[in-house]
Amino acid sequence: MLTCSLTLFIPTLTLELGTNSMFKFITQAIKRSLRRSKLARFSTGYLILLLVIIIFGPYLAPSDPLALDLEHTVQPPSMEYPFGTDGMGRCILSRIIYGARLTSLAGFVAILVGMTVGIPLGLISGYCRGKIDTVIMMGMETLMGFPYLLLVIVLITMLGPSLPNAMVAIGIWIMPYYTRLARASALSIKEQEFIEAARMSGESNFSIILRYIFPNSISPIIVWSTIYYARAILMAAGLGFLGLGAQPPIPEWGAMTAIGREYIFVAPHVLFFPSIIILLTALSFNIWGDLLRDILDPRLRGME
Amino acid sequence: MSEKLLEIRDLSVHFNTFEGVARVLDGVCLTLYEGEVLGLIGESGSGKTVTGLTVLRLLPISAKVVSGSVYFHDDNLLVLPEYKLRDIRGGGISLVFQEPGTSLNPVAKVGDQLMDVLKLHQQIGDNNAVRAKAMELLEAVNMPRPSLVMSQYPHQLSAGMQQRVAIAMAIASNPELLIADEPTSSLDVTVGKRILELMIYLKEKRTISSLLFITHSFGIISEICDRVAAMYAGNIVEYGDVYTMLHKCCHPYTKGLINSVLDIDKKRSELKPMKGTIPRLINPPSGCGFHPRCPERMDKCPVEKPNLNPIAKNHFVACHAYEK
Numbered sequence: 104m105l106t107c108s109l110t111l112f113i114p115t116l117t118l119e120l121g122t123n124s125m126f127k128f129i130t131q132a133i134k135r136s137l138r139r140s141k142l143a144r145f146s147t148g149y150l151i152l153l154l155v156i157i158i159f160g161p162y163l164a165p166s167d168p169l170a171l172d173l174e175h176t177v178q179p180p181s182m183e184y185p186f187g188t189d190g191m192g193r194c195i196l197s198r199i200i201y202g203a204r205l206t207s208l209a210g211f212v213a214i215l216v217g218m219t220v221g222i223p224l225g226l227i228s229g230y231c232r233g234k235i236d237t238v239i240m241m242g243m244e245t246l247m248g249f250p251y252l253l254l255v256i257v258l259i260t261m262l263g264p265s266l267p268n269a270m271v272a273i274g275i276w277i278m279p280y281y282t283r284l285a286r287a288s289a290l291s292i293k294e295q296e297f298i299e300a301a302r303m304s305g306e307s308n309f310s311i312i313l314r315y316i317f318p319n320s321i322s323p324i325i326v327w328s329t330i331y332y333a334r335a336i337l338m339a340a341g342l343g344f345l346g347l348g349a350q351p352p353i354p355e356w357g358a359m360t361a362i363g364r365e366y367i368f369v370a371p372h373v374l375f376f377p378s379i380i381i382l383l384t385a386l387s388f389n390i391w392g393d394l395l396r397d398i399l400d401p402r403l404r405g406m407e
Numbered sequence: 408m409s410e411k412l413l414e415i416r417d418l419s420v421h422f423n424t425f426e427g428v429a430r431v432l433d434g435v436c437l438t439l440y441e442g443e444v445l446g447l448i449g450e451s452g453s454g455k456t457v458t459g460l461t462v463l464r465l466l467p468i469s470a471k472v473v474s475g476s477v478y479f480h481d482d483n484l485l486v487l488p489e490y491k492l493r494d495i496r497g498g499g500i501s502l503v504f505q506e507p508g509t510s511l512n513p514v515a516k517v518g519d520q521l522m523d524v525l526k527l528h529q530q531i532g533d534n535n536a537v538r539a540k541a542m543e544l545l546e547a548v549n550m551p552r553p554s555l556v557m558s559q560y561p562h563q564l565s566a567g568m569q570q571r572v573a574i575a576m577a578i579a580s581n582p583e584l585l586i587a588d589e590p591t592s593s594l595d596v597t598v599g600k601r602i603l604e605l606m607i608y609l610k611e612k613r614t615i616s617s618l619l620f621i622t623h624s625f626g627i628i629s630e631i632c633d634r635v636a637a638m639y640a641g642n643i644v645e646y647g648d649v650y651t652m653l654h655k656c657c658h659p660y661t662k663g664l665i666n667s668v669l670d671i672d673k674k675r676s677e678l679k680p681m682k683g684t685i686p687r688l689i690n691p692p693s694g695c696g697f698h699p700r701c702p703e704r705m706d707k708c709p710v711e712k713p714n715l716n717p718i719a720k721n722h723f724v725a726c727h728a729y730e731k
Contacts, residue, residue: 232468296509299465304524304576305497314523318514 125387131398136328138382143394146387153384164197177370186376189362191352195376198354203379205355209270209339210332216274217281217331221325225285228310230293240286243279245251248262251276254268255338259347269348273338276389277331284327288320322396335386340381356381413439413462413500413582417639418475420454420461422688429688431457433641433696435475436715439584444602444610444618446632447712448625450686452685454641455621456505459586461485462619463496463563463678471707479584498528499575505589507569511561517572518557521545521579527719528580544575547614551569574605578614586619591627593710629653634721637661640686642695647722657724659701695727703728 139145156163165185172192180187184406186195228239246254258272259401292298293316301311343357344364356377363374420432432454439445447455453639460466461476477484479499484492504510512520519542519703522534531537539558545553548571561569570590577585586607591599609615620632628635629647635652637645645658654711656662663681683700686692691698698708707727715725 280456296504296506297512300502300504300510300573300576301512302465303463303496303502305493305495305527306523307493314515315512319512321514 106276106400115175117119121194125326136174144149146390150391152386153207154201156200156201160200164200166194166197168193168198168201168353169350170194177373178368179370179372187370187372189359189373190366192356193352195359195373198359199356199377199380200353202356202359205266205353206336206339206357206381209266209273209355210335212270213273213277213335213339214328214332216271217277217330218324220274221278221281222285222317223280225318225319226288226289227285228282229289230308230316236286239282243282246275246279251338252341255342256345256347259342264347264350266343266349266353269342273335273342276338277335280331281324281327284323285320288323289316292316292319326392326396329388329395333388333392336388337381347377408708409441409443411438412441412480413437413619414478415458415462416478418458418461418477419473420457420470421473422470424469424689427689430520430691431463431470431641431688433691435638435641435643437643437646438637439617439619442616443633444631445622446635447621447638448623448628449638450623450664450685452639452688455638458638459502459588459619459621462586463500463502464492464532465502476726484589488630490589492580497524497580497582499582500584500586501580501582503570503573503577503585503587503590506593507566507573507590508593509563511569511572515560517559517561517564520573521557521576524576532538541579542649544579547578547609548572549552549608549618550575554588556588565598566594567601570594570598570602571605574602574609581614584617584619585615586621586657588621589623592622592623603627603630625653625665637664640688642696642725643723644697644725645723646715647719651719651722655722657718657722657729657730658697659703660697663700695725713714 121154137147165183167343170193172188172194174192175188176190176192178184178188178192184194184196186199189195189198224239224243228236249257253375255269255272255276258275262268289312298311298315301315306315330356339348339355340357343355343359344361346358349355349358351362359377360374360381361364363377366373415437418432418435420429422429422431435454435458437445437447437458447454447458456655457466457470461472462479462484466472467476473487475485479495482495484495487495511517515523518538518541521544522537525531525537525540529540531540539726541557542553545556550556550568552726556564556568556572561572564572574590590606591602594602605613606618606620610618610631618631620627622628632649636643636646636647637652637656637658639660645652645656645661647656652661653665656665660681663679666679667681669678681700686696686699692709693710694707694709695713698704701708705727711727712723713727713730715723716730717723718729
């Protein structure tokens with residue numbers, strides 16, 4: 104997950120800080136998080152652990168996540184199966200480890216879809232104002248007007264239930280929020296004098312948006328991305344739970360909780376482990392988003 | 408004198424505000440010849456900056472050009488299509504803003520910003536050549552350690568250095584006219600003096616050919632300008648060469664401005680500040696805009712607006728007291 108979020112942030116951060124200070128920035132962010140509070144230390148530790156799991160998943164998993172062991176179904180945690188087994192006798196720990204890749208990918212794709220469409224529209228809308236603004240924002244507000252689950256279900260019904268389609272649907276749901284955020288930033292930035300100076304030196308509107316407005320509106324976008332990354336993971340899991348996302352036997356966390364629901368009175372651990380992992384992941388990303396906000400806030404910059 | 412470079416004729420700009428229409432410019436006429444430095448002086452809110460911005464059509468949405476024209480060579484800038492105007496912005500006319508800190512992009516390196524302007528207006532294909540040219544520009548504005556500054560961000564520079572960068576960017580495209588909008592006002596006095604010296608130096612080296620210098624200090628005017636126009640409440644009230652304006656000025660407003668400067672040669676000099684403040688432009692005084700504050704007011708003043716009349720060669724005054 105952290106890899107995904109990092110691959111997402113590195114280009115944007117490099118734009119703002121330059122390649123050399125990029126590494127410094129990340130180490131500084133981690134250092135500051137460690138100094139800050141127990142909660143921040145915990146979430147940093149958790150996200151690093153997740154990163155390791157994503158990278159080295161196949162080497163760490165004790166068994167094959169798809170292998171059935173019908174003699175040992177719904178077993179409580181044991182030495183052989185640390186998190187127990189589910190209704191088909193599959194190792195829950197291994198499935199969680201493999202699922203980390205899928206779930207983080209789901210969040211990443213959703214955010215990417217929302218960003219690539221939403222941010223340019225928002226920047227254009229905020230910079231140009233007038234009719235363009237009205238049309239774009241009307242469209243976006245119509246999208247926002249739908250209850251999110253209804254919107255995503257409609258989209259998935261149109262596209263067909265599968266994990267990639269769920270990712271795209273969540274991306275479309277996130278898109279208007281990016282548009283609004285980018286528009287708000289563009290509105291305040293375009294009134295600043297250096298935009299006037301850029302226009303004075305004869306820059307075209309396109310290059311002003313790309314090279315002046317966009318890099319200056321990146322900090323709130325990064326912070327939002329961490330928080331919406333967590334939400335996208337939650338939604339992907341939710342869709343998996345409803346059977347609209349990942350289809351069995353794919354080891355995806357949401358789909359795993361859906362299986363666990365059947366055994367809630369017999370073997371609660373089948374539901375418990377994937378749920379707690381989803382919770383911790385979303386929580387850690389939210390805490391990190393808060394942390395990034397502090398680091399990227401220009402008013403707090405240079406305080407350490 | 409030489410050819411006309413910029414000619415502003417009867418320019419009126421109104422701002423729509425919540426309280427009504429503010430007449431910020433009310434029939435401004437101004438001519439700038441090639442190779443001269445024209446000073447535009449006046450109190451805050453007299454329309455100096457708006458004049459500068461109107462020339463490049465950079466006014467905010469709430470502003471509206473009601474009448475008049477701005478001729479740069481033979482083009483009326485107010486009706487020129489956007490794509491042609493972009494060539495003139497930066498290419499033909501450049502602007503240096505009042506606040507150096509806010510006129511630079513905070514997230515781009517100084518070098519990259521300079522190179523952007525160079526790439527936009529000069530056909531240099533090679534990246535290294537552009538870089539070399541940018542370094543040259545920073546040296547031209549007396550920037551200490553230009554190679555270091557190239558890779559720094561605007562917030563790492565001092566205000567004086569930022570203004571040097573802004574000037575370097577403005578002269579990067581060899582503009583025919585540079586509009587300097589109070590380039591020293593936001594700097595402290597010693598730094599402001601060095602920026603002024605730099606402008607004079609660039610003028611002497613002919614890096615800057617013509618200059619429209621907007622300021623509210625007569626000290627600066629006397630240092631750099633060839634001719635001066637005094638502005639009050641959206642009107643040019645007096646207009647003449649720098650010697651006439653400093654020593655033989657006629658309009659009560661110009662006299663007031665000069666009287667509010669301390670004379671360091673006299674032993675005990677007293678400031679004689681002008682009474683009152685600049686009028687609200689939403690509901691300006693009738694007739695001559697200056698009459699409520701004027702010590703030489705006549706009966707005619709609140710009734711009729713005076714025209715800009717010549718009283719000597721190259722000396723124009725808009726005041727009823729000097730009408731023939």
